[in-house]
Amino acid sequence: xxxxxxxxxxxxxxEILKGINLEIKVGEVxxxxxxxxxxxxxLAAVLAGRSEYEVTEGEVTYNGIDLLELTxxxxxxxxxxxxxxxxxxxxxVSNINFLKTAINExxxxxxxxxxxxxxxxxxxKEKQKLVELDGKLANxxxxxxxxxxxxxxxxxxxxxxxDPKLAILDETDSGLDIDALRIxxxxxxxxxxxxxxxxIITHYQRLLDYIIPDFVHVLYNGKIVKSGSKELALELxxxxxxxxxxxxxx
Amino acid sequence: xxxxIKTSTIKDKLISEFEASKKILFxxxxxxxxxxxSFCNQGIPTRKHEEYKxxxxxxxxxxxxxxSANKNCTDGQIEDLKxxxxxxVAIIVNGVFIEGSSNLQNLPKGLTIxxxxxxxxxxxxxxEKYYAKNADVNADAFIALNTAMAKDGVFIxxxxxxxxxxxxxxxxxxxxxxxxxxNPRNLIVVDENAQAKIIESFExxxxxxxxxxxxxxxxxxxxxxxVDHYKIQDENxxxxxxxxxxxxxxxxxVFSIHTFTLSGSLVRNNLTLALDDEHIESHxxxxxxxxxxxVVDNHTVVDHRKPNCNSxxxxxxxxxxxxxxxxxxxxxVRKDAQKTNAFQSNKNILLSETGTINTKPQLEIYADDVKCxxxxxxxxxxxxxxxxxxxxxLSTESAKKLLMxxxxxxxxxxxxxxxxxxxxxxxxxxxxECLNS
Numbered sequence: 096x097x098x099x100x101x102x103x104x105x106x107x108x109x110e111i112l113k114g115i116n117l118e119i120k121v122g123e124v125x126x127x128x129x130x131x132x133x134x135x136x137x138l139a140a141v142l143a144g145r146s147e148y149e150v151t152e153g154e155v156t157y158n159g160i161d162l163l164e165l166t167x168x169x170x171x172x173x174x175x176x177x178x179x180x181x182x183x184x185x186x187x188v189s190n191i192n193f194l195k196t197a198i199n200e201x202x203x204x205x206x207x208x209x210x211x212x213x214x215x216x217x218x219x220k221e222k223q224k225l226v227e228l229d230g231k232l233a234n235x236x237x238x239x240x241x242x243x244x245x246x247x248x249x250x251x252x253x254x255x256x257x258d259p260k261l262a263i264l265d266e267t268d269s270g271l272d273i274d275a276l277r278i279x280x281x282x283x284x285x286x287x288x289x290x291x292x293x294x295i296i297t298h299y300q301r302l303l304d305y306i307i308p309d310f311v312h313v314l315y316n317g318k319i320v321k322s323g324s325k326e327l328a329l330e331l332x333x334x335x336x337x338x339x340x341x342x343x344x345x
Numbered sequence: 346x347x348x349x350i351k352t353s354t355i356k357d358k359l360i361s362e363f364e365a366s367k368k369i370l371f372x373x374x375x376x377x378x379x380x381x382x383s384f385c386n387q388g389i390p391t392r393k394h395e396e397y398k399x400x401x402x403x404x405x406x407x408x409x410x411x412x413s414a415n416k417n418c419t420d421g422q423i424e425d426l427k428x429x430x431x432x433x434v435a436i437i438v439n440g441v442f443i444e445g446s447s448n449l450q451n452l453p454k455g456l457t458i459x460x461x462x463x464x465x466x467x468x469x470x471x472x473e474k475y476y477a478k479n480a481d482v483n484a485d486a487f488i489a490l491n492t493a494m495a496k497d498g499v500f501i502x503x504x505x506x507x508x509x510x511x512x513x514x515x516x517x518x519x520x521x522x523x524x525x526x527x528n529p530r531n532l533i534v535v536d537e538n539a540q541a542k543i544i545e546s547f548e549x550x551x552x553x554x555x556x557x558x559x560x561x562x563x564x565x566x567x568x569x570x571x572v573d574h575y576k577i578q579d580e581n582x583x584x585x586x587x588x589x590x591x592x593x594x595x596x597x598x599v600f601s602i603h604t605f606t607l608s609g610s611l612v613r614n615n616l617t618l619a620l621d622d623e624h625i626e627s628h629x630x631x632x633x634x635x636x637x638x639x640v641v642d643n644h645t646v647v648d649h650r651k652p653n654c655n656s657x658x659x660x661x662x663x664x665x666x667x668x669x670x671x672x673x674x675x676x677x678v679r680k681d682a683q684k685t686n687a688f689q690s691n692k693n694i695l696l697s698e699t700g701t702i703n704t705k706p707q708l709e710i711y712a713d714d715v716k717c718x719x720x721x722x723x724x725x726x727x728x729x730x731x732x733x734x735x736x737x738x739l740s741t742e743s744a745k746k747l748l749m750x751x752x753x754x755x756x757x758x759x760x761x762x763x764x765x766x767x768x769x770x771x772x773x774x775x776x777x778e779c780l781n782s
Contacts (some may be wrong), residue, residue, distance in 0.1 A: 143736050144735075144736070145732060146732075166737055166741075167732060167735040167736050168735045168736075168739060168740050169740070170736075171735070171736055171737055171738035172738050176736075177736055179733065179736075182733070183729050183730050183733040185730050185733070185734075185748070185751065186749070186751060187750070187751025187752060187754045187755060188747055188750075188751045192747075193734070193737070193747065194737075195749065196739055196743060197734075197737040197738045197739055198738075199738055200401070200738050200740060200743065201738040203740070208731075253737060257738065258735065
């Protein structure tokens with residue numbers, strides 16, 4: 096589904112990603128871990144199409160197409176979803192209006208008619224339940240005045256509504272208490288299927304107790320320096336990132 | 346120097362026109378003479394004048410102008426401008442009230458809507474009591490000019506305890522084949538404990554020449570009255586509008602004014618609210634969308650004269666092309682006006698590299714136990730928000746449109762008349778379509 100080959104990316108002339116290689120097949124869950132500043136969020140931003148980052152080398156193929164050639168909206172329309180580490184507040188734009196516009200633009204891209212109001216409302220109700228999001232929040236402006244946990248839940252709610260093929264969760268666990276973490280993880284697990292794939296970017300192992308990854312990769316200094324099964328996450332938790340640094344620098 | 350000569354030429358023309366026509370104009374000749382004298386002393390404001398620094402009103406008056414257009418529009422054209430179904434409609438064409446085109450049948454007892462000149466000729470006591478009492482001719486040259494030269498306009502009186510449910514819609518229509526100066530004048534008096542919703546719209550019809558409209562509305566809101574006032578300024582690109590609104594509020598009254606400036610070559614709003622007693626509430630909302638070479642200038646004054654009053658002001662603007670928008674909001678809190686709450690906010694979005702915004706809050710506070718605040722911001726559409734929306738599948742264009750709507754909605758949502766809100770939303774939507782294409 097996703098094939099990243101020798102990906103280099105920089106911002107303001109500073110190289111952050113220094114040759115990433117990663118292959119993700121449909122139905123898989125990959126966790127990308129690493130210390131602060133290793134390039135985790137940059138990878139997410141590059142995949143979503145943030146224009147501040149310049150890809151200087153390498154390629155990303157997504158379902159046979161060159162992902163890097165697509166605009167951010169066309170990536171979303173092709174089924175790539177980024178759950179933001181810091182979701183943006185948009186006062187004056189209601190969650191519902193925003194989601195309806197998004198869904199209809201995605202449908203138009205696929206040559207489909209706009210969604211029926213009735214179907215939209217049904218979907219809204221069903222997906223709200225999935226992340227235990229209060230109906231009142233759905234009616235409010237996008238993320239405005241939401242707590243940290245509500246913002247993260249709202250990201251997963253949007254993900255549920257848009258039904259992506261490839262979901263990238265960028266530090267979705269940061270700032271979540273254990274109850275909110277369970278709710279978010281539960282939502283993600285319910286959305287998982289054999290037809291989609293998930294990338295979980297995280298600093299801590301805890302989220303991976305709830306969403307079990309098929310593979311764990313360690314990103315350090317812009318490169319994947321170690322890959323393994325879910326046990327690798329436990330090892331990292333136990334030994335800390337220093338042992339990776341020592342291994343790499345040795 | 347050339348400009349100065351031309352300006353004095355137009356001044357001379359105004360004086361000779363005044364002399365020729367003053368005998369046939371309504372009202373007391375003495376008042377008009379005083380006003381003209383004051384106008385001559387003040388002259389047409391140039392950009393050297395502090396209050397007109399950003400708005401070159403004088404430049405548009407350098408050409409040849411006439412004082413009556415000799416042009417009418419058809420009833421069919423006028424009907425199209427009556428966008429509020431079920432409203433009492435007063436039609437003013439080039440500053441003259443046209444009863445035949447208005448919809449003022451079966452007015453309830455206690456509601457008077459008629460031509461201003463007719464009100465003057467009828468020696469109505471309310472007219473005598475309030476006309477030209479609050480608009481001070483020495484305060485501004487355009488007040489002086491209008492007071493000297495106004496031919497007509499609308500007079501509205503709402504008697505004590507009357508609640509007028511149907512909106513009252515005053516439609517100012519400009520139409521001319523040759524450059525024309527007009528001076529429409531309205532007087533609105535709302536008596537004790539009465540309530541009304543009044544809309545003034547400014548439109549151009551079938552016009553091929555410049556029209557300079559120096560429009561003035563005086564509004565008197567007596568004790569415990571509640572008035573909701575709307576202005577929709579939507580003239581064409583040959584329209585030049587100086588719109589003075591002079592409001593005086595009495596005890597416990599509530600006044601809300603919403604000014605929407607959607608088009609027109611130049612629009613200058615001079616809005617003054619005098620809070621002349623205690624426990625008064627005032628709301629000032631404004632939205633301006635400017636493009637091309639438009640100049641829009643909102644000058645507001647909120648004068649807190651007595652204790653325990655609240656005023657709340659919110660003006661927002663979006664500036665495209667090479668247009669210029671100015672906001673100058675003055676708040677006076679007089680020595681007596683303890684326990685005043687006065688808030689002001691001006692927010693702008695620059696949509697182009699070539700647009701200009703001038704914003705100037707001006708608070709003068711002479712009382713010591715008050716709560717006042719002001720804030721102003723100017724920025725571009727937020728790139729992070731645009732990216733967030735695009736990451737969910739919205740095109741850049743619809744992301745921008747959604748954000749512009751969100752920005753405008755804070756002001757649009759203050760409209761309490763549902764069909765009017767829909768009308769304005771439709772207008773704004775069209776404007777955004779143009780901006781995006």
